[in-house]
Amino acid sequence: MSEHRHASARSTATGPWVIDTRDLGRRAGSSRRTSRSVPAEGLGLRDVIAVPAGGAVELDLLLESVVEGVLVTGTARTVVEGECSRCLEPLSAEVEVELTELYAYPDSTTDETTDEDEVSRLRDDLIDLEPVVRDALVLALPQVPLCSPDCPGLCVDCGGKLADLGPDHGHETIDPRWAALHERFGGTRDNPEEN
Template sequence: MSEHRHGTTHRVANGPWVIDTRDLGRRPGSSRAHRRTLPAPAGLGQADVIAVPEGADVEVDLLLESVIEGVLVSGPASASVAGECSRCLDPISDEIEVHVTELFAYPDSTTEATTDEDEVSHLVDDKIDLEPLVRDAMVLALPQVPLCTPDCAGLCPGCGGKWADLEPDHGHETIDPRWAALKRFSEARDNPEEK
C-alpha cells in the first residue's frame, strides 16, 4: 500500500503498530481511545547502553481525534528498559513513559500541501504507523549516560573494583617508572640499616 506525494512514495505496512482509522471517520470532533500492548521493535534505544529490549511490551494508551487537517494522536506510551550503568557497568532496569502528540495529515490536505516532506506525518490508505512516533519519543527520553544511582562513583582505575564495594581508604600507589630509581635511592637513604 502506498501513496504518491510530491514525487515521494509513502508506505505503511500492516503490523501491530499500524492503526486503521476508517472507523474514526473524517468528521472533526470524532475520537476514540486506542489501548494496545505492542512488541518493541529493534533499535528502540542505544543497544550497548540502554534500550527497550526487542520484543518487550510497549503499552500505548492513545486518543485518536479527527480534526480538519487529519488525525491527532496523543497520549502516553511506556515500556521497561534495560542497560548498564555508564560508570560501574552494573545492570540497570527501569521504566520509561513518554507522552506523544502528532498530527497525521490527510492526503491532499492544506497541512500536507504546505509543509516539507519530513515535517508532517501522513495517513496512508487511512492508516497510521505509530512505530516512528513512539520510537522517536522514547529514544529522546532515554538518558545519554545512564547511572545505577545518581551518585555512582564508578570503578577504581587501578584494580577495576567498584568504589561502592571498596574500603574507604582503598588506593593504589603508582610511581612513574622514570622516578622509580629516585624512590629507591630515597628509601635507601632513609633506611641505611637495610643496605
C-alpha cells in the same frame, strides 16, 4: 511518489504499530481510545540502553478527528535495560513519554503546505506510530545511563567497584623515575628501615 506511499502503507498495514482510522471517520470531533502492546525489542540506544529481548511498548492513546487529519495524543511506556556507564552494573528503568502528533489527511492544506518530513501523514486511512514513538522514547533515554546519580564508578588501578571498596581504598604509586631504585633496594623513601 504517491504510488510508493500507498505501497509502503499496504506493506505495513498488518504491523502492530499501524492503526486503521476508517471507523473514526473524517467528521471533526469524533474520537476513540486505543490501547495496545507492541513488540519493541532493541528500541533505544544500541549497546547502551534499550528495550530487552521480548520487550514491548505499552500504548495508551486517544485518536481525534480534526479538520486537517487525525490527532494522536497519549502515552508510550516501556522498560529498558543497559549498564551503568560508570560502574558497568546492569540497570533497568521504566520510561514513559507523552505523545502528541497530527497525521495529516492526503490533499489537506497541511499536507499540501508542509514538506514530507515536517508532519506525519495518513496513508490509506492508516497511521504508522512506530517512527513517532521510537523518536520520542529514544530522546527520553539517558545517553549516559547511571545506576544512581552519585555512582563513583570503578577504581582506575584495580577495576573494583568504588562503592564496594570504601573510602580508604587506594594504591601506592611510585614515581617512574624512582622505580628502578625501588626494585633494586626495595622499600620506599618514607620507610628507610625496610631497606
